[in-house]
Amino acid sequence: MSRSIRRGVIYLLAGVLAVAGVGGIAPARAALPPGFTDQVVFAGLTEPTKVAFSPDGRVFVAEKSGFVKVFDSLADSTPTVFADLRRQVFDYSDLGLVGLALPPGFPTRNPWVYVSYTYDAPIGGTAPTYDDRCSTSDRCLVSARVSRLVISNRQLVERVLLNDWCQQSDTHSIGDIAFASDGALLVAGGDGASGDVVDYGQLGNPTNPCGDPPAPVGGAMTPPTAEGGALRAQDVRTPADPTGLSGTLVRVHETTGKAPADNPLVASPDLNTRRIVAYGLRNPFRFVFRPGTGEVWLGDVGFRTWEEIDRLVNPLASPVPNYGWPCYEGAGQQPNYRAARLDLCQTLYAAPAGSVTAPYYAYQHSQAVIPGDGCHIPDGATTGLAFYPAAGGYPARYRRALFFADYERGCVWAMRAGANGLPNPATIDLITADAGGPVDLALGPGNEIYYVNLAGGTVRRLHFG
Incomplete structure (x- = not known):
């Protein structure tokens, strides 16, 4: 996320005072849409980050510290511990266990549980x-893992699929993981760079701790040739050196972590390049598949100005899309990185039209998503996405809608579908302005939207009826 999770909790708690008007009276928060209630499903959790629903009725919840807990059903109030990864997980600031997925065929055909986390x-x-x-920030060099877990002979077995994502700061580490309809595992990861200042590898102690070109670890990183920090999100464009996975979306085989044979860059001699199906992302903390299509929709947490929702139409298509970070933020050039006059950005600015994929939807930190929606500004962190199906118990206006959440604003909205079936940025409804610290949205049992409130230690349900 764009700010430390723990600082974000403080911001949210203080937000009521920050937006208070004359006389200390805060603006009225909008009520839920008619017929909706916001219900607590599970409580008493410690910084929960992700929820996954099993076909057998069990519910898996990840906690940032490294626990994966299991509830026997939605009615269960006392979870059991499925996995304790606290020894491996680096739980600091934004970093920790953030991804959790159950594979197709779980639990009968495929008993593995998949996780992504910052590795200590x-x-x-x-x-x-x-x-x-x-x-202090920029002193602890860590990485990230994608692993599969299973209980065998009453013991937890972890098989590591990937260990990459060099991390020199306290934010923008590994992100979401999820299975596509074809069985491939997709993984999103952040740039591993500073969340607050322009970072091209000059930061850290020692400087350039990830050893990005052109300098060694501890070497001087200067424009225009520096390729470190946030520029790791453009690493696929520099084939002369090994490719890292920072700032990318990768598609891998669920048992080997290798690139499937139909990946668009599978002919590359670099194993990581083969895995990449999108790049130029800052912190794609959450993503979701649009039902009935192969599309991937990513919430990319912004820097100074913009929050993005990006659309990847086809993960198997060439050329692999570049979403532009850090040279671009929102639909335009990022002014702070442009001013640094870095070669990787300058050549991208000079590239033909279409070389950078603009966000499907973006909103500014200084503006409300919906005027008067009561959500905290100026700030933002897109931290949850979920599509509602074409049929279900919600009102017809939400069929095929894209629900999205913002952690810093504590809000959930629904971008309703247009005549072409795609979410229409011109028709957005506020669902709740009191979501606390939402860090995940998911379609769950009963075709209802569930969300994880990290700040409140709960999993909640947006119930209609």
């Missing part, structure tokens, strides 16, 4: 290196 060690290292302690 550099790439190839052994955890725990820091024991979740880091004195």
Whole structure:
């Protein structure tokens, strides 16, 4: 996310005072749409980050510290611990266990549970290196893992599929994981760079701790040739050096972590390049598949000005789309990185039209998504996406709608479908302005939208009827 999760919790708690009007009276929050109630399903969790629903009625919930907990049903109030990954997980600031997915055929045909988390060690290292302690930002070099978990002979077995995503800051680590309808596993990851200042590798102690070109670890990183920091999101454009997975969406085989044979860059000699199906992303914390299509919709957390929802029409198509970060933010050039006059950005600015894929929808930190919606501004962090199906118990206006959440604003909206079936940015409804700290949206049992409130330690349901 664009701010530390823990700082974000403080912002949300203080937000009522920050938006208070004359006399200390805060603007009225809009009520839920008629017929909706916001219900607590599970409570008493500690910084929950992700929810996954099993066909057998069980509900899996990830906690940021490294726990995966299981509820036997929606009526269960006392979970059991499925996995305790706290020794491996680097739980610091924004970083921790954030991704959780159940594969097709779970649990009978495929009993594995998939997770993504910040790993408490550099790439190839052994955890725990820091024991979740880091004195200041940019001092603890960590990485991220994608793993599959299973209980065998009453013991947890972890098989690591990927260990990458060099992380020099306390934000923008690994993101969401989910299975496509064809069985491939998709994984999103952030740029691993500073969330607050222009970062091209000059930061850190030592400088350039990830060893990005052209300098070694500890070397001087200067424009225009520097390729570190946020520029790792453009790494696929520099084939002369090994490609990292920062700032990308990758598509891999569920048992090997290798690129499937139909990936668009599978002919590359670089194993990571083969995995990449989209790049130029800052912090694609959550993504979702549009039902009935192969499309991937990503919530990319913004920098100074814009929050983005990006559309990947076909993960198997060439050329692989570049969403432009850090050279672009929103639909335009990012002014702070443009001013740094970095070669990787300058050549992208000079590239033919269409070389950068603009966001499907973007909103400014300084503006409300819907005027007067009562959501906290100026700030933003797109942290949840879920499509409503073509049929279900919600009112007809929400069929095929894209529900999206913002952690910093504590709100959930629905972008209603237009005549072409796609979400229409001109028709957005506020669903709730009191979501606390939403970090995940999911379509769950009863065709209802569930969300995870990290700040409140709950999983909640938007119930209609």
